[in-house]
Amino acid sequence: MNILEIRDLCKVYGKGETEVHALKNVSFDIEQGEFVAVVGPSGSGKSTLMHILGGVDVPTSGTVNISGTDISGLDETKLAIFRRRHIGLIYQFYNLIPILNVEENMTLPILLDRKKPDKKLLAELVDKLGLSDRLKHLPNQLSGGQQQRVSIGRALMNHPSLLLADEPTGNID
Numbered sequence: 001m002n003i004l005e006i007r008d009l010c011k012v013y014g015k016g017e018t019e020v021h022a023l024k025n026v027s028f029d030i031e032q033g034e035f036v037a038v039v040g041p042s043g044s045g046k047s048t049l050m051h052i053l054g055g056v057d058v059p060t061s062g063t064v065n066i067s068g069t070d071i072s073g074l075d076e077t078k079l080a081i082f083r084r085r086h087i088g089l090i091y092q093f094y095n096l097i098p099i100l101n102v103e104e105n106m107t108l109p110i111l112l113d114r115k116k117p118d119k120k121l122l123a124e125l126v127d128k129l130g131l132s133d134r135l136k137h138l139p140n141q142l143s144g145g146q147q148q149r150v151s152i153g154r155a156l157m158n159h160p161s162l163l164l165a166d167e168p169t170g171n172i173d
């Protein structure tokens with residue numbers, strides 16, 4: 001079964017002199033359980049692709065189908081719900097909420113979904129990611145690598161069916 005099907009994805013940023021074609025007719029499928037690496041030089045469109053697959057940016061044209069749902073057909077609210085329940089996105093630049101501490105950042109997507117965070121999973125992830133003594137710290141009180149580890153933890157809290165990782169170890173040992 002395909003977890004992901006994308007067809008003819010194009011993304012154009014800007015207009016006129018500053019126009020950039022970040023993605024040109026990208027099509028591929030990924031099967032459930034498959035591990036795929038996207039490789040390319042800086043500026044070649046990797047993050048753009050991740051953000052579109054993660055439903056946080058929209059393509060100029062083309063379609064993204066995740067587990068049988070065409071996410072381009074969802075309105076903003078439905079897309080936000082779909083994202084929270086099905087997708088884990090580890091951002092290249094973390095995107096943590098500055099006024100929330102480590103624990104709050106990690107559990108936010110679950111709380112927004114009006115669910116109770118799985119305390120056991122939280123403890124397990126915090127331990128594995130080496131964040132046990134930083135739970136009450138704010139992002140600006142953390143190193144880059146620690147922030148990246150929080151972002152990894154947040155992406156894993158909802159048991160995502162699709163995990164998108166944008167250079168997730170760029171800042172860690």
Ligand SMILES: Nc1ncnc2c1ncn2[C@@H]1O[C@H](COP(=O)(O)OP(=O)(O)OP(=O)(O)O)[C@@H](O)[C@H]1O
Binds near residue numbers: 020022041046
């Ligand atoms: N918000 C934006 N507005 C205008 N152009 C953008 C924007 N974001 C990205 N671009 C352009 O799109 C292209 C692809 O950018 P993207 O961030 O996807 O590259 P990348 O492969 O992730 O690079 P890196 O390895 O440096 O992270 C770049 O050439 C960039 O100039």
Ligand SMILES: [Mg+2]
Binds near residue numbers: 047
């Ligand atoms: Mg990038």
